[in-house]
Amino acid sequence: xxxxxxxxxxxxxxxxxxxxxxxxxxxxxxxxxxxxxxxxxxxxxxxxxxxxxxxxxxxxxxxxxxxxxxxxxxxxxxxxxxxxxxxxxxxxxxxxxxxxxxxxxxxxxxxxxxxxxxxxxxxxxxxxxxxxxxxxxxxxxxxxxxxxxxxxxxxxxxxxxxxxxxxxxxxxxxxxxxxxxxxxxxxxxxxxxxxxxxxxxxxxxxxxxxxxxxxxxxxxxxxxxxxxxxxxxxxxxxxxxxxxxxxxxxxxxxxxxxxxxxxxxxxxxxxxxxxxxxxxxxxxxxxxxxxxxxxxxxxxxxxxxxxxxxxxxxxxxxxxxxxxxxxxxxxxxxxxxxxxxxxxxxxxxxxxxxxxxxxxxxxxxxxxxxxxxxxxxxxxxxxxxxxxxxxxxxxxxxxxx
Numbered sequence: 046x047x048x049x050x051x052x053x054x055x056x057x058x059x060x061x062x063x064x065x066x067x068x069x070x071x072x073x074x075x076x077x078x079x080x081x082x083x084x085x086x087x088x089x090x091x092x093x094x095x096x097x098x099x100x101x102x103x104x105x106x107x108x109x110x111x112x113x114x115x116x117x118x119x120x121x122x123x124x125x126x127x128x129x130x131x132x133x134x135x136x137x138x139x140x141x142x143x144x145x146x147x148x149x150x151x152x153x154x155x156x157x158x159x160x161x162x163x164x165x166x167x168x169x170x171x172x173x174x175x176x177x178x179x180x181x182x183x184x185x186x187x188x189x190x191x192x193x194x195x196x197x198x199x200x201x202x203x204x205x206x207x208x209x210x211x212x213x214x215x216x217x218x219x220x221x222x223x224x225x226x227x228x229x230x231x232x233x234x235x236x237x238x239x240x241x242x243x244x245x246x247x248x249x250x251x252x253x254x255x256x257x258x259x260x261x262x263x264x265x266x267x268x269x270x271x272x273x274x275x276x277x278x279x280x281x282x283x284x285x286x287x288x289x290x291x292x293x294x295x296x297x298x299x300x301x302x303x304x305x306x307x308x309x310x311x312x313x314x315x316x317x318x319x320x321x322x323x324x325x326x327x328x329x330x331x332x333x334x335x336x337x338x339x340x341x342x343x344x345x346x347x348x349x350x351x352x353x354x355x356x357x358x359x360x361x362x363x364x365x366x367x368x369x370x371x372x373x374x375x376x377x378x379x380x381x382x383x384x385x386x387x388x389x390x391x392x393x394x395x396x397x398x399x400x401x402x403x404x405x406x407x408x409x410x411x412x413x414x415x416x417x418x419x420x421x422x423x424x425x426x427x428x429x430x431x432x433x434x435x436x437x438x439x440x441x442x443x444x445x446x
């Protein structure tokens with residue numbers, strides 16, 4: 046049985062506690078920290094948590110808990126992680142790990158120096174569709190991944206601190222882009238180094254200092270491209286979609302909003318809730334069957350707690366969070382300079398530089414005696430057309446068989 050300190054009583058703290066106390070009956074949230082005594086008391090009552098406190102150190106140092114879960118605003122992640130490491134407790138932190146790569150690196154250094162278990166709570170890489178798709182990719186079914194695109198858009202976050210650039214560290218990029226970047230990293234390969242970033246960002250709708258819409262490209266050392274689109278100005282609910290293109294196949298995944306379950310009502314929902322970030326209760330509605338499952342929370346905490354029990358690393362660690370923060374830093378710089386900007390990683394634990402990286406980007410064409418086969422396709426009449434390149438002259442021809 047794991048007794049858990051939950052830091053935070055907002056939307057994410059409620060989601061996390063719902064999963065933790067419903068997933069494996071032996072695990073319980075034993076103490077909850079809130080910056081508000083009223084919210085802490087209500088949270089403890091709602092989830093039958095024995096103790097609540099408004100003292101962060103007190104919550105983390107509770108003698109009966111052995112796991113600390115950070116579900117706080119971004120500007121409090123570093124302080125909480127350092128306190129948990131000092132207390133010698135396993136620590137799991139929500140996304141993004143820090144507001145900057147420097148903050149994330151300090152958190153990574155602290156947990157590794159203390160030798161404590163650490164997990165990065167990036168739920169969207171644990172969705173059932175993502176995990177199934179990753180198995181498909183790793184089996185070689187789509188060949189080498191060339192391009193991974195991830196989109197997360199909605200009408201904006203639910204708490205005031207998200208809209209405060211100092212507290213959050215940015216806008217839609219750091220809030221949503223962190224998901225999309227890590228999704229693409231998983232598809233392309235987390236051991237493949239991100240090299241540089243080109244990013245556009247702007248504040249199109251809301252009266253805030255941070256960006257509410259952004260599109261970015263992340264180039265990886267093997268030539269693959271990760272693409273993200275994130276927005277706080279999209280109307281119609283929360284849209285989560287991924288696309289992956291490989292040399293031998295393609296994946297399309299719709300994780301939220303249009304998932305195949307659609308309702309129509311002229312009267313509205315009696316409880317007033319359809320799905321996270323839904324904007325209405327009447328007309329056509331797009332409910333999500335089980336948000337904790339479909340958003341990856343169940344699989345995420347299963348992996349985290351099982352990894353802790355088994356003495357292994359989880360699929361997502363603080364190191365992954367650090368790499369994501371480094372990519373985000375480059376995104377913000379590129380959005381200002383309007384140029385490709387390098388991803389600066391003080392620590393890289395993946396593959397080394399590939400001497401023939403440029404050559405490895407193109408899939409090797411098939412040999413055919415004098416020619417290399419560029420493309421083979423079947424015509425409507427059943428014949429086969431070949432697009433061929435003469436290996437000696439470089440001339441491209443076509444031949445029908």
